[in-house]
Amino acid sequence: xxxxxxxxxxxxxxxxxxxxxxxxxxxxxxxxxxxxxxxxxxxxxxxxxxxxxxxxxxxxxxxxxxxxxxxxxxxxxxxxxxxxxxxxxxxxxxxxxxxxxxxxxxxxxxxxxxxxxxxxxxxxxxxxxxxxxxxxxxxxxxxxxxxxxxxxxxxxxxxxxxxxxxxxxxxxxxxxxxxxxxxxxxxxxxxxxxxxxxxxxxxxxxxxxxxxxxxxxxxxxxxxxxxxxxxxxxxxxxxxxxxxxxxxxxxxxxxxxxxxxxxxxxxxxxxxxxxxxxxxxxxxxxxxxxxxxxxxxxxxxxxxxxxxxxxxxxxxxxxxxxxxxxxxxxxxxxxxxxxxxxxxxxxxxxxxxxxxxxxxxxxxxxxxxxxxxxxxxxxxxxxxxxxxxxxxxxxxxxxxxxxxxxxxxxxxxxxxxxxxxxxxxxxxxxxxxxxxxxxxxxxxxxxxxxxxxxxxxxxxxxxxxxxxxxxxxxxxxxxxxxxxxxxxxxxxxxxxxxxxxxxxxxxxxxxxxxxxxxxxxxxxxxxxxxxxxxxxxxxxxxxxxxxxxxxxxxxx
Ligand SMILES: Cc1cc2nc3c(=O)[nH]c(=O)nc-3n(C[C@H](O)[C@H](O)[C@H](O)COP(=O)(O)OP(=O)(O)OC[C@H]3O[C@@H](n4cnc5c(N)ncnc54)[C@H](O)[C@@H]3O)c2cc1C
Numbered sequence: 001x002x003x004x005x006x007x008x009x010x011x012x013x014x015x016x017x018x019x020x021x022x023x024x025x026x027x028x029x030x031x032x033x034x035x036x037x038x039x040x041x042x043x044x045x046x047x048x049x050x051x052x053x054x055x056x057x058x059x060x061x062x063x064x065x066x067x068x069x070x071x072x073x074x075x076x077x078x079x080x081x082x083x084x085x086x087x088x089x090x091x092x093x094x095x096x097x098x099x100x101x102x103x104x105x106x107x108x109x110x111x112x113x114x115x116x117x118x119x120x121x122x123x124x125x126x127x128x129x130x131x132x133x134x135x136x137x138x139x140x141x142x143x144x145x146x147x148x149x150x151x152x153x154x155x156x157x158x159x160x161x162x163x164x165x166x167x168x169x170x171x172x173x174x175x176x177x178x179x180x181x182x183x184x185x186x187x188x189x190x191x192x193x194x195x196x197x198x199x200x201x202x203x204x205x206x207x208x209x210x211x212x213x214x215x216x217x218x219x220x221x222x223x224x225x226x227x228x229x230x231x232x233x234x235x236x237x238x239x240x241x242x243x244x245x246x247x248x249x250x251x252x253x254x255x256x257x258x259x260x261x262x263x264x265x266x267x268x269x270x271x272x273x274x275x276x277x278x279x280x281x282x283x284x285x286x287x288x289x290x291x292x293x294x295x296x297x298x299x300x301x302x303x304x305x306x307x308x309x310x311x312x313x314x315x316x317x318x319x320x321x322x323x324x325x326x327x328x329x330x331x332x333x334x335x336x337x338x339x340x341x342x343x344x345x346x347x348x349x350x351x352x353x354x355x356x357x358x359x360x361x362x363x364x365x366x367x368x369x370x371x372x373x374x375x376x377x378x379x380x381x382x383x384x385x386x387x388x389x390x391x392x393x394x395x396x397x398x399x400x401x402x403x404x405x406x407x408x409x410x411x412x413x414x415x416x417x418x419x420x421x422x423x424x425x426x427x428x429x430x431x432x433x434x435x436x437x438x439x440x441x442x443x444x445x446x447x448x449x450x451x452x453x454x455x456x457x458x459x460x461x462x463x464x465x466x467x468x469x470x471x472x473x474x475x476x477x478x479x480x481x482x483x484x485x486x487x488x489x490x491x492x493x494x495x496x497x498x499x500x501x502x503x504x505x506x507x508x509x510x511x512x513x514x515x516x517x518x519x520x521x522x523x524x525x526x527x528x529x530x531x532x533x534x535x536x537x538x539x540x541x542x543x544x545x546x547x548x549x550x551x552x553x554x555x556x
Contacts, residue, residue: 008036011185013157014192015039016047018368021385023144052134057377067091083547119255166362168402178476192219194343199441217491219370232348234498243336262287277508291332345369357388446512
């Protein structure tokens with residue numbers, strides 16, 4: 001196979017929420033910039049948004065809420081593990097962002113006095129601002145393409161190219177043909193999302209995940225191998241969502257007066273949904289399945305909920321509930337724990353970045369779920385997509401381009417050819433993925449303990465051996481799946497390593513160690529950071545102080 005070469009000023013890896021906003025912003029600032037986007041799927045519908053979305057979860061509306069209050073609120077939700085400047089910056093830019101989206105035609109409902117519809121999603125302040133936009137992904141991807149960004153669809157970013165310590169582009173692989181695409185670039189923004197395919201969902205379907213299943217931690221692994229730090233990897237997030245469908249609805253139903261009940265009809269939450277720990281506790285005590293009840297609400301509120309659920313975010317819910325015979329006026333909605341995921345958007349797992357989206361590797365920026373700005377959601381992806389673009393444009397104008405090192409390309413090429421040889425290989429890549437993710441469920445996620453976390457390390461070694469010699473790869477598609485599974489394994493190893501280090505329990509079910517059951521602020525009110533040493537298996541672990549609003553603490 002011939003390699004394909006592309007030249008860019010700015011390469012963006014991942015054309016989801018953060019990637020589209022980054023491309024648009026870079027071209028707003030410098031219309032003649034050559035911006036290339038490697039997108040694993042098709043940019044029109046790829047990523048967490050897929051089609052539309054029902055809210056910007058964080059907007060600090062002037063004269064109503066403030067960025068300061070947001071920082072207070074997010075600090076509570078994250079049990080204190082937050083660097084304040086980045087969260088503050090996101091909240092500060094959130095209202096201008098809303099206005100920009102509105103000017104693009106994105107609909108944010110307002111009442112007759114012109115106030116935006118806000119709901120309580122955080123412990124303090126009504127930051128969640130309703131949005132009704134079934135075409136959000138089409139709108140933002142079109143903006144980027146109309147300005148001149150080149151989307152290279154179905155190309156999965158695999159390795160960053162380095163020139164000395166700085167980034168010089170990336171190598172991608174076409175997910176159907178296995179062709180390598182080499183992009184030499186002056187700066188790179190990682191926007192490849194989190195690790196949605198981590199443990200197996202309850203349904204057993206590999207792709208039946210809450211988050212976009214194309215996000216397999218590729219960004220985490222690329223950044224780690226390039227020398228950036230990862231943090232929060234011990235935080236493996238699990239939600240409680242619609243049984244068998246894993247689709248979101250808590251923020252839509254509970255914030256509008258829905259009730260969350262256990263089997264004794266005790267109300268666990270009503271009117272808000274920030275206390276996920278109480279749900280986990282009820283479930284683990286055997287008081288599940290938990291259910292959402294809407295039947296007590298006024299008919300027009302139920303209609304509003306149906307309208308949002310069935311049109312905006314995951315319209316397939318209408319067919320799903322009809323198929324199961326669930327009418328919200330009569331029947332409750334049964335919930336079940338989802339799979340665990342690593343994510344810097346809903347969770348806290350990601351690349352260490354500062355408020356400028358810098359990773360510490362010159363020329364490399366990260367935005368969205370791949371970066372750790374805790375629970376930044378869609379607002380964070382959009383805001384930091386823009387921030388990363390602003391910084392990248394500046395970097396490009398201030399620095400000469402890096403050099404392309406063909407030796408780095410050859411290493412990837414040789415391995416690709418080795419993996420594509422079928423002789424003596426008989427394990428199907430799907431079987432490998434199923435087993436890897438089942439064992440992540442057994443050994444890496446809560447309840448955790450030293451024994452289990454060390455057992456994962458043994459299994460990871462074995463899986464890596466199987467990948468090299470026994471897994472059968474018959475075409476480009478299976479090859480890309482194998483790379484994805486490799487990244488899932490690496491993310492699990494990084495998560496297990498961080499979990500071993502954090503000798504306490506924190507964040508409810510996201511990091512519960514049975515051998516260290518208490519939260520220990522004395523020793524662990526800090527970040528656990530992972531960096532690559534001599535080679536990918538040499539994981540160097542350290543702790544980093546939290547950065548307060550005054551900016552005290554270490555940067556990326
Ligand atoms: C079901 C659901 C509902 C949500 N609802 C809300 C909400 O109502 N309000 C809110 O504020 N937030 C919400 N969020 C969170 C929000 O959508 C995400 O935080 C945000 O979209 C993340 O943006 P991102 O660009 O980081 O990731 P994504 O939008 O997922 O984009 C990542 C992109 O990278 C691509 N990719 C992955 N790996 C590679 C690779 N190796 N090479 C090239 N491309 C790659 C993927 O194909 C994808 O297009 C929701 C999330 C989900 C999953």
